[in-house]
Amino acid sequence: MTEPSTTPARPAGDDDRAVLADFAELSAIGATDAGGVERQAATDADARTRAWLTRWLHDRGFTTTTDRIGNLFGLREWVPGAPYVLVGSHLDSQPRGGRYDGAYGVLAAAHAAHRADRAFAASGTAPAFNVAVVDWFNEEGSRFKPSMMGSAVYTGKMDLEEAWAVTDTAGVTVKEALAAIGALGEQDGPRAAFAAEIHIEQGRILDREGVRIGLVESNWAAHKYQISVLGDQSHTGSTAMEDRRDALLGAARVIVALRELADRYPGVLHTSAGQIFVHPNSPVVVAREAQLHLDLRSADPDVLQEADALLDREFAAIEASTGVRIVKTGDHVWPVTPYQPEGVALARAAAEELGLSHRPMLTLAGHDSTHLKDIVPTVMLFVPSVEGVSHNEREFTRDADICAGVDLLTRVVQRLCTGALDGGRSR
Amino acid sequence: MTEPSTTPARPAGDDDRAVLADFAELSAIGATDAGGVERQAATDADARTRAWLTRWLHDRGFTTTTDRIGNLFGLREWVPGAPYVLVGSHLDSQPRGGRYDGAYGVLAAAHAAHRADRAFAASGTAPAFNVAVVDWFNEEGSRFKPSMMGSAVYTGKMDLEEAWAVTDTAGVTVKEALAAIGALGEQDGPRAAFAAEIHIEQGRILDREGVRIGLVESNWAAHKYQISVLGDQSHTGSTAMEDRRDALLGAARVIVALRELADRYPGVLHTSAGQIFVHPNSPVVVAREAQLHLDLRSADPDVLQEADALLDREFAAIEASTGVRIVKTGDHVWPVTPYQPEGVALARAAAEELGLSHRPMLTLAGHDSTHLKDIVPTVMLFVPSVEGVSHNEREFTRDADICAGVDLLTRVVQRLCTGALDGGRSR
Structure with missing residues (x-):
């Protein structure tokens, strides 16, 4: 871990220049004045981003x-009928979001899969699995709740019809919105053998420590609910x-109690x-x-669990002091679940070979890989976010880290495709 | 004050039946399932209410x-060229508002003016002033801020062009909305000599005390501002x-501090x-x-003033503890100003003559008469609100109080029209 993330990992080559040029093109779609992007799920900007990727x-x-x-x-089907290594992230963004969140992971996946394709062709190596670059639909959940919708439906955690019926604030359903941008497919996606995702950290640990790669071992548990x-x-x-009996005062007390x-x-x-x-949200x-x-x-x-119980007690106190009633109307729990340790070990070995500093991490944010890891062995990688800024137009990751991440993801994808983690389970 | 508001003021006659039948018709326009009305300013329901009044x-x-x-x-111009006694209130409502708030005052004004007209014709008395029944535009301020817009422009407290330029959340301007319902007039309203308004109390003082009439002596001061x-x-x-630096947390702390x-x-x-x-109001x-x-x-x-100063200190504390900045973006002050005592005395004498229990009151809510009293002597009357419920579909005033209020307003309008308060000022 002697190599700080602020220095180039190695002299930039054509591959790096291609990644950075593509990222600049991608970032121009739905660009905001302040350097971010606004490409909420199934909007016109999301559609143009998807079209860009499709052409690529x-x-x-x-x-x-x-x-x-x-x-x-x-x-890319090298082995007819074999299942796929799914490598991707999401192209949709938050309102006035950053340009790295999700989009970097999809672009990195595309480059990694393409490099693996070239490498297999050049070396004559026969992969054991096929590869699929994925843009998971509606990871952000800002227009349509919940977040990580596409990967939730793919992994069977959310019912398709239920997801289709979700509406945005204008009353448009997911199904209508997908049809409107020509993204309502008529079949299932490819069968998964393994999965991988790379993402910006969205926290400041790697940036503060000057470490280039985070090897994600587990996600934080989350409890999301609506009241x-x-x-x-x-x-x-x-x-x-x-x-x-002021509902807004009751809500304000909940927000303060939560903090x-x-x-x-x-x-x-x-x-x-x-x-x-x-x-009615009226001034008087x-x-x-x-x-x-x-x-x-x-x-x-x-x-x-303790926090949930304390919050319930706060709800009762707020009801008593303000005369409001607090009703839970929706509930969604992600447990703490580890990424498969063999996947973490594979990624660690690859980082060592490339001379990239690394450390184990947890992810506080949800990612599509959080769902994927529950059905197939999944590798999750982080690159640094400067000052940890995320869901913000100022979100920034250094070019050297962008390129190092693609290098590492490429090696991970190659290994997964050649069956490095295949204990015979997934074929 | 021996006569509680829960008993009829006198046996119901044809005039009472006409008031109640008209009020039932009026309340059907924009009616909600729960017994209220939804007729925000310059909406279709507001337009239909105005058309109903126009026909009447x-x-x-x-x-x-x-x-x-x-x-x-x-x-009703009895004296060509003479100024008018303006008697009215507003037909617009809050979202899911009550059916009495404003509409009762306009209907009472119409009946009072009509009865005065009949009485002058029958007795051959010559009034000194003309009468105008008024529906003041956008008293509620829920769709277009600020409230009491029509009376503010009429009394010169708000600039016409500024009012026209106000937009609703969909970006529609007041001018566009008025044009859309055919309510964008091309001239000024009639010149005022005096004004009168009757309104439900929207508090529980009269109801609790069993008093039928509130004689409004002054308004509360109000300080409204946006941050x-x-x-x-x-x-x-x-x-x-x-x-x-969580803006919603900062706002929640402001709401709690305000309470x-x-x-x-x-x-x-x-x-x-x-x-x-x-x-962006996004869940994540x-x-x-x-x-x-x-x-x-x-x-x-x-x-x-003390409260304003304390709130400023709270803002500073909230800024310090949450890292947000709090900026005042709009400010609107109504001072405490009395209704003219001679108008209160006139109304008191009329209530005594009719045997209606009464008491002096302040108004906490703003009314169109709050603006009118700053340009001409103005009488403001209240009838009871059961349990003080207002801006709510459950708003309710008893029929006997409705009818007693119209009787009193009729007598007040007659006196104002015959010049009972005319010290030569207003002609």
Whole structure:
């Protein structure tokens, strides 16, 4: 670990220049003035990004297919009928999101698969598995909830019809939105043998430590749920304070309590409320209802459980002090589950061979690979995010780290395709 | 004051039956399932309510005119060229509002003016002033801010062009919305000599005390302002808690602080935040900005000033603890101003003559008469609201109180038209 991530991993070559040039092209689609992108799922900007990737893949001998939930696959079938190494991430972004989040992982996957294809052709090596570059649909979940929708449906964790029926705030369903951009496929995606994903860290650990690669061993557990805070609509001026049952005040107390909960477990528990809908949301009306999306995450399932119990007690106290009712309307739990240790070992060995500094990590954010690892052995890699900035137009990863990540992912994909992790399970 | 508001004021006659039948018709326009109405300013439901009133007025010999800001006037010109007694309220409602708020006052005004017209004709009395029934445009301010827009423009407190340029959340301007319902007049409204308004109390004082009429002596002062809470967009999962500058958390702390401020001055200070807009309002993104509309009211201007100062200190504390910035983006103050005492005395005498129990009151809510009283002597009357419920579909006022209010308003309008308050000022 003597090589800091701020220095080039090696002199830049044609492959690096191709990655950086493609990334610049990709980042121009849906670009915002402040250096980010806005490409929410199944919007026109998302469609143009997908079209860009499709052309790129076709130009390099891949075929493409789209499944029923809009996951886009670029296929290279070396072994007819064999299952696939799925390598990818997502092209959709948050509103005014960063240009690296997801898009880097898809582009890295495309380059890695293409380099592996060239290498197999050049060496005459016969891979054991095929490769598919994947753009998982709607990872961000900003337009359509929940996040990681495409990989959830692919892995059977979410019902297709249920996902199709989800609406955005304008009432457009996922199915309608997919059809509108021509991304509503009529078949399933390819069968998976293994999976891999590379992503920016979205935290500051690698950046602070000057380490180039994070080898993800596990995800944090997350408990996401929606609540409705129910009050009574009244006049902001004339209603006596003691007669009010103010849904927005109840929601505000929940948001504050949620933050205080995180402060009780410094570094161990992350909490947040990022979305609120208030009814009627009129300046002179005490709100009758507020809907909140709550998000609690920890690497320690016991802490998460304790936090849930404490929050329930807070809900009861808020109900008692404000007269509102708090009703849970949706609930979604990800447990702490490890990435397969043999995959981590494979990636570590590859990083060592390439001379890339590395460290084991957990992921606090959800990724498509969080779903994939539950059905096939999956490798998850991180590259540094400068200052940990993410879901923000200022998101930034250095070019040298971008290129090193593609190098490592290429080696991982090659190994997975040649069956390095194949204990006979997946064929 | 021996006669409780729950008993009929007198046996119901044809006039009462006409008021109640008309109110039932009016309440059917834009009716909601739960017994309220939804007729926000310049919507289709508002237009249908205005058309209903226009027909009612034409059928009884009134002419109608609409001014540039959409105030609808029903004119009865007994004395050519003389100024008018403006009697009215507003037909627009909150989203899922009550059926009495505003609409009762307009209907009462129409009946009072019509009865006065009949009485003058029958008795051969010559009034000194003309009468105009008024539907003041956009009193509620839910679709277009600020509230009491029509009366503000009429009284010269708000610039016409500025009011026209206000947009709703869909980007439609007031001018466009008025044109769309055919309510964009091309002239000014009639000149005022006096004004009168009757309204439900929207509080529980009359109901609790069993008093039938409130004689409004003054309004509470109000300080309304908008703030922007500015944070930094980041990832809800992976961003370290100490690195966050969460705009929604900052806004939540403001909402809680605002309520705690009211609790420091029990019964003396009302505070609320009824409207919030969050950006990007995505479930997995720490918000970069939250806009809040704050509302502080008190009968005591010193309390209001003290509360403003305390709130500024709270803002500084919230900025320090959460890393957000709080910026005031709009500001609107109504001072405490009395209704003219001679108008209160006139209304008191009329209530005594009719045997209606009464008491002096302040108004916590703003009304169109709050603006009118600053340009001409103005009478403001309240009838009881059962349990004080308002801006709510359950809003309710008993039929006997409805009818008693119209009787009193009729007598007040007659006196104002015959010049009972005319010290030569207004002609």
